[in-house]
Amino acid sequence: MSGIDIKNLTKRYGALTVLKDINLTVRAGEFVAIVGPSGCGKSTLLKIIAGLEKGSGDVLVGGRPVQGPDSRHILVLQEHALYPWRTVEENISLGPEIQGWPEAKRKERVNQLIEAVGLSGFNHYYPHQISGGMCQRVSLARAFIMEPEVLLLDEPFGALDALTRMDLQQQLLRLWQMRSATVVLVTHDVEEALLLADTVMVMEGHPGRFAGRFAISLPRPERRRASEIVNLKSEILDLLCRPNAAMLTAQAC
Ligand SMILES: Nc1ncnc2c1ncn2[C@@H]1O[C@H](COP(=O)(O)OP(=O)(O)O)[C@@H](O)[C@H]1O
Ligand SMILES: [Mg+2]
Numbered sequence: 001m002s003g004i005d006i007k008n009l010t011k012r013y014g015a016l017t018v019l020k021d022i023n024l025t026v027r028a029g030e031f032v033a034i035v036g037p038s039g040c041g042k043s044t045l046l047k048i049i050a051g052l053e054k055g056s057g058d059v060l061v062g063g064r065p066v067q068g069p070d071s072r073h074i075l076v077l078q079e080h081a082l083y084p085w086r087t088v089e090e091n092i093s094l095g096p097e098i099q100g101w102p103e104a105k106r107k108e109r110v111n112q113l114i115e116a117v118g119l120s121g122f123n124h125y126y127p128h129q130i131s132g133g134m135c136q137r138v139s140l141a142r143a144f145i146m147e148p149e150v151l152l153l154d155e156p157f158g159a160l161d162a163l164t165r166m167d168l169q170q171q172l173l174r175l176w177q178m179r180s181a182t183v184v185l186v187t188h189d190v191e192e193a194l195l196l197a198d199t200v201m202v203m204e205g206h207p208g209r210f211a212g213r214f215a216i217s218l219p220r221p222e223r224r225r226a227s228e229i230v231n232l233k234s235e236i237l238d239l240l241c242r243p244n245a246a247m248l249t250a251q252a253c
Contacts, residue, residue, distance in 0.1 A: 003061075010022070011041070022057070036205065048247065076140070093110045113141040139156070147230070169195060202236055212221075
């Protein structure tokens with residue numbers, strides 16, 4: 001498992017400074033959530049950690065500078081991006097096929113993952129035959145089967161209704177607890193961040209930087225009912241709605 005170390009990261013697109021002097025340490029196996037207003041650079045930060053974009057400064061994963069995309073560091077996006085012509089089972093086994101796993105191991109692991117995300121019996125369904133929430137379960141299974149050292153999730157549940165979202169959050173927690181990856185989850189949902197993460201980082205925009213860091217040590221999933229979560233939520237929303245960020249956080253407020 002790998003931790004993440006980011007020091008003085010700045011990212012510009014032409015004249016626009018998207019990220020300025022970002023410092024972030026994520027311990028190996030830690031679950032960090034990042035919340036912030038739209039456009040503050042959250043996706044850009046994930047892409048830089050994933051090696052899909054470059055900035056100036058140091059970005060280390062597992063102690064090594066990120067040079068480019070690495071199959072041990074997986075990025076899961078909001079759009080589940082399953083292959084429509086492959087079944088549930090075939091979508092999940094894509095990575096193992098590319099890596100040439102022996103068929104017996106592949107089948108065994110695919111079935112384990114299908115069971116872990118509660119999709120037993122749907123092995124031979126195509127994406128258009130199952131719901132959006134089920135497709136996103138397939139995405140999680142497809143990511144976790146590769147036993148990623150680092151899992152980067154960019155608003156993975158953004159398009160789902162509240163109940164499906166709660167269900168997927170629990171699936172994600174279970175998979176993370178089973179497989180222990182280092183996770184960075186970007187979400188616009190403060191409550192989701194507080195329910196899932198060990199540490200919540202709050203960003204502000206223009207240029208994107210961290211405005212706050214909150215460690216949450218309450219046990220999951222019981223913390224959903226803890227009064228501390230309610231207090232932390234209003235503290236984070238206050239931070240997101242500070243006057244100097246008011247223009248950018250209209251949605252969050
Ligand atoms: N490839 C790009 N070229 C130019 N500007 C970009 C590019 N990608 C993102 N940006 C700009 O960078 C800023 C941050 O974008 P993004 O990281 O997507 O924010 P977030 O994910 O927090 O909503 C936005 O102003 C966006 O327009
Ligand atoms: Mg984004």
